[in-house]
Amino acid sequence: MxxxxxxxxxxxxxxxxxxxxxxxxxxxxxxxxxxxxxxxxxxxxxxxxxxxxxxxxxxxxxxRTCFFETPAAGDWIMRPELSTAHLDKEDRDLEYEKKMQLQPHIVYLANSSSVKVGVTRKSQVPTRWIDQGAHEAIEIVEVPNRYLAGITEVALKDHISDKTNWRKMLRNDVKDEDLVQWRSELKPYIPEEAADYFLEARSETHMEFPxxxxxxxxxxxxxxxxxxxxxxxxxxxxxxxxxxxxxxxxxxxxxxxxxxxxxx
Known part of the structure; x- marks a missing residue:
């Protein structure tokens, strides 16, 4: 076929x-x-x-041309802390950026190769975790825009990785972690602007891959x-x-x- x-x-x-x-x-x-x-x-x-x-x-x-011109490849995609739509400030296309940035976002912990912090739109849970090959994940905060998620991730990156080792992930060289405990230990480092959005009553989501x-x-x-x-x-x-x-x-x-x- x-x-x-x-x-x-x-x-x-x-x-x-x-x-x-x-x-x-x-x-x-x-x-x-x-x-x-x-x-x-x-x-x-x-x-x-x-x-x-x-x-x-x-x-x-x-x-190359489109990468530097399309709003779908703006710097805020990879670095959400650079989001400016909440300030009514355009990067490449304000209408597109408002649509993508001004919606609920999740800061999460995922265990793909080791525990990491990440950001995704709420609508992309659990898709984002699956895409990263995480066998377990948990939400930390749910904020109303991408900027708040970005500054939260930046603050937490001082205490936990934001990278996935794709080789370890594909070898399944991983161990189970207590993500609820990890979340509790990271809670004091959440920025003041996002502290009220902490999610208390969330449990781990587990993924099984084919x-x-x-x-x-x-x-x-x-x-x-x-x-x-x-x-x-x-x-x-x-x-x-x-x-x-x-x-x-x-x-x-x-x-x-x-x-x-x-x-x-």
Whole structure:
């Protein structure tokens, strides 16, 4: 069966295990059903997620020009403390920025490779945790805009990491943590502006990923270097496909790549 289209981050559905979907313009694929089958991935061209042109992808699925122009790639995306829509101040497109920034946001703890702090829109819970390959997560505060979430994350980063070690995550080299205890210990470091938004009565959320075998030594698939790849799918975790030969493929990191996909 042949699928064709531009890669975007996999869509997910909470379940036991989590369900993963590849969405193309005219089709979609439940990847859980492809476990233990051979996938043939063939890179065809680039397709910028903004302009749609066949231009080399620079970052986040955008060509270089669009990355520096589209409001969907503003600095506040990666650094929420730079958000300014609450001040009625434009970065690239105030209407878009108000829509995205002026909505409830969650500061959370997630355990992917170790416990980390992060920020996401409330509407993206638990999707954000799944995308990071977290097997457990918990909310800390729920604030009304992205700026407050950003300054809270910055304050907590002095006491806990904000990074995921993707290699440890994919090897499943992790241990369970008491995230309720972690949250309690971090509470005194929440900025005064966000302190009233602390979430007292929240328990951990646990995620189960569809992985048959975890790899020990990882080989990362880069479609620019290896435009034609075949491998037996053994698992899906975070935004990664895990293959029998220990090759791992970051689907989200390959957004904007137009591929053909055959499943045998």
């Amino acid at each position: 042949l699928y064709e289209g531009v890669l975007r981050k996999m869509q997910t559905e909470m379940g036991q295990p989590i369900q993963y979907y590849l969405l193309f313009d005219n089709d979609f694929l439940n990847l859980n059903q492809a476990l233990n089958k051979e996938l043939h991935i063939h890179f065809i061209k680039y397709q910028c997620l903004n302009c749609g042109e066949n231009r080399p992808i620079y970052r986040q699925g955008f060509c 992985v048959l075998n975890y790899p020990e030594k990882l080989k990362s698939l880069n479609l620019d270097k290896t435009p034609d790849f075949k491998g037996v799918l053994k698992g899906i975790k975070g935004q990664y496909l895990i293959f029998e030969d220990s090759t791992v493929f970051n689907v989200r990191g390959s957004e904007g790549y137009y591929i053909g996909l055959d499943i045998n």
